[in-house]
Amino acid sequence: METATDHANADPPHTRRPVARATDSPLGGLSAYLAEFVGTLSLVFVITMVFVVNSAGGLGVTDFAVLGLVHAFILMLLIHSLGGASGAHFNPAVTIALMVGRKIRPPDALIYILVQISGAVAGALLTKLLLDNEGDPINYGTPGIADAPPAPAAQPGAPAPVPQGADWLGGSPIGGMAVEAIGTFFLMWAIMALVVNPRGERHWAGFVIGATLGTMVMILAPLTGAGFNPARSLGPAIVSGEFTDLWAYLVGPVIGALAAYGAYSGIVLTPQHRRGERPIDALD
Numbered sequence: 001m002e003t004a005t006d007h008a009n010a011d012p013p014h015t016r017r018p019v020a021r022a023t024d025s026p027l028g029g030l031s032a033y034l035a036e037f038v039g040t041l042s043l044v045f046v047i048t049m050v051f052v053v054n055s056a057g058g059l060g061v062t063d064f065a066v067l068g069l070v071h072a073f074i075l076m077l078l079i080h081s082l083g084g085a086s087g088a089h090f091n092p093a094v095t096i097a098l099m100v101g102r103k104i105r106p107p108d109a110l111i112y113i114l115v116q117i118s119g120a121v122a123g124a125l126l127t128k129l130l131l132d133n134e135g136d137p138i139n140y141g142t143p144g145i146a147d148a149p150p151a152p153a154a155q156p157g158a159p160a161p162v163p164q165g166a167d168w169l170g171g172s173p174i175g176g177m178a179v180e181a182i183g184t185f186f187l188m189w190a191i192m193a194l195v196v197n198p199r200g201e202r203h204w205a206g207f208v209i210g211a212t213l214g215t216m217v218m219i220l221a222p223l224t225g226a227g228f229n230p231a232r233s234l235g236p237a238i239v240s241g242e243f244t245d246l247w248a249y250l251v252g253p254v255i256g257a258l259a260a261y262g263a264y265s266g267i268v269l270t271p272q273h274r275r276g277e278r279p280i281d282a283l284d
Helices: 029-053 064-086 092-100 106-130 132-141 173-196 202-224 230-240 246-274
Strands: none
Touching: 029 064, 029 106, 029 132, 029 230, 064 202, 092 106, 092 173, 092 230, 092 246, 106 132, 106 230, 132 230, 173 202, 173 246, 230 246
């Protein structure tokens, strides 16, 4: 997650202020939009592929450590390869939070969101083309809220059986929305710390942000499938036609991202500004 700067008129390192606007990309707005499209396509393709491979129709077993590491590795790659062109959002919730924080202008934010969704649909379509039969049972990686499987039919005269397996959220869309908000909160918190904070160690951004996403996936994927990204959830939903509880995957991440932006700003950025500890106020 890097933000674009104008290399031609670059300020000294201690005065440079991070931005996340397509128009500040040294490669221009079109390059930024293409970067968001390609990045989101790649992200969704890799994520949906690994979910299908780890499904009952694939390997037959789900390894959440593998899922988390794949999320981490692909995000690291995309941040470092495309961050200089677009800021490496690849997530409408991140774009909305940065827009509210005036780090990206509304017209650019709208285009970002449109190309992110388009890239997500293209990534899910690619997964469908490659793994049609294997991907159909899990709707090509469309996330879903965990619920216990239905109990088998009772035998005559026997007590009613109980559902087997973990109940987790009981299929509650409110619970799913809360989980999606929590996971996105941590993701956005890492973005705030490494990218938005002028004192952040931005050369660590890819590793820290990718590792944060991977950690949240390992912990929370059994509950909701770990969308944490409206485009990532919407893309395979459109391709598969499965829209059950989709609103929770659209609303939850936006709430989490906005909460993280507000909390980090209030706890770290505003006091840092008041104490005169901004890099612009100090000599290197």
